[in-house]
Amino acid sequence: NAGVTQTPKFQVLKTGQSMTLQCAQDMNHNSMYWYRQDPGMGLRLIYYSASEGTTDKGEVPNGYNVSRLNKREFSLRLESAAPSQTSVYFCASRTTGTGELFFGEGSRLTVL
Amino acid sequence: AQTVTQSQPEMSVQEAETVTLSCTYDTSESDYYLFWYKQPPSRQMILVIRQEAYKQQNATENRFSVNFQKAAKSFSLKISDSQLGDAAMYFCAYKVTGGGSNYKLTFGKGTLLTVNP
Helix, strand or coil, X not given: CCCEEEECCEXXXXXXXXXXXXXXXXXXXXXXEEEEEECCCEEEEEEEECXXXXXXXXCCCCCEEEEECCCCEEEEEECCCCXXXXXXXXXXXXXXXXXXXXXXXXEEEEEC | CCXXXXXXXXXXXXCCCCEEXXXXXXXXXXXXXXXXXXXXXXXXXXXXXXXXXXXXXXXXXXXXXXXXXXXXXEEEEEECCCCHXXXXXXXXXXXXXXXXXXXXXXXXXXXXXXXXX
16 A cells, blocks of 8 residues: 655755655556655646656756656656755656546755 | 646634635636645645536535636635644645646645644
8 A cells, every 4th residue: 555655755965966766656657746845836846757658847857857667666866966956855646537646755855 | 837826825723613725727728627735744745625627516525625716717725624633734736637748737835724722
């Protein structure tokens, strides 16, 4: 009954370091998403993957890359972290039909 | 581009009272979904209620109900008999039906609800 699983839950980086946020879902959903949440800004879409093998930019893609490894997994990579990327990151997946998103628990990233 | 506006950054309500959170959206589409998500201090995003635009009847889920006014592009959430556990950030979200770029969900900036005992 895992749903959407994100790792790590917390991470502190120094400016210029790289890291990958991992996301996996076990609900056989086609679509997967990465959002960032910042105070007063709501949730903003970074990248999404409508189906296995496809990825598309969202509102705020600069500084990020993604990989849809297979139907279950969708990773988000920061190649050279910047303080502006300090945020809480959410992975989500979506069933067809209802449009509802199922979210992971979030990953808090701090870039010093 | 679609936008979702939540005009109330913060709201408060007394326990057992009723509170209404506002949401408006801008779209030229006729068929879409609207959602309210709740984010308690645990940070987990939880779906509260969903409305399909083609349905005239307002959605209800126990103490939660919506007032969907399609012509006015308004989608408010009413919480009846408020409980301490309702304290959370509430997000309104919009999604056009169908595929392609319509896979994106757009969120408002949120309303922080405080429930006073």
